[in-house]
Amino acid sequence: xxxxxxxxxxxxxxxxxxxxxxxxxxxxxxxxxxxxxxxxxxxxxxxxxxxxxxxxxxxxxxxxxxxxxxxxxxxxxxxxxxxxxxxxxxxxxxxxxxxxxxxxxxxxxxxxxxxxxxxxxxxxxxxxxxxxxxxx
Numbered sequence: 001x002x003x004x005x006x007x008x009x010x011x012x013x014x015x016x017x018x019x020x021x022x023x024x025x026x027x028x029x030x031x032x033x034x035x036x037x038x039x040x041x042x043x044x045x046x047x048x049x050x051x052x053x054x055x056x057x058x059x060x061x062x063x064x065x066x067x068x069x070x071x072x073x074x075x076x077x078x079x080x081x082x083x084x085x086x087x088x089x090x091x092x093x094x095x096x097x098x099x100x101x102x103x104x105x106x107x108x109x110x111x112x113x114x115x116x117x118x119x120x121x122x123x124x125x126x127x128x129x130x131x132x133x134x135x136x
Contacts, residue, residue, distance in 0.1 A: 025061075036119065039103050
């Protein structure tokens with residue numbers, strides 16, 4: 001007794017599903033990065049606007065990792081005050097003090113860390129839900 005199994009259709013569908021799941025995860029991560037960038041940009045201290053304009057975002061998909069990045073860079077006279085304004089404790093200037101913040105976060109230091117920690121569960125669920133929808 002013998003039989004022939006043509007797995008071509010199955011493997012083709014499996015390949016499409018895998019690529020669909022990758023695309024869904026990447027899109028969800030891009031949405032998460034956009035959201036984190038929006039919040040962080042709106043709660044970063046503001047004096048001249050250089051810090052807020054110095055925000056960059058990036059999503060990278062490698063073979064076994066999906067990485068979302070949000071960063072700030074603000075250099076004046078050789079000093080990167082994006083790091084200082086994020087890490088130091090200080091009194092806000094008048095413009096920053098009058099800015100309202102967003103999404104329940106106030107303007108001030110740790111403008112990347114606070115929303116990342118606060119929204120992390122939502123971001124994880126966004127990726128999981130997107131992949132889950134694609135696999136159904």
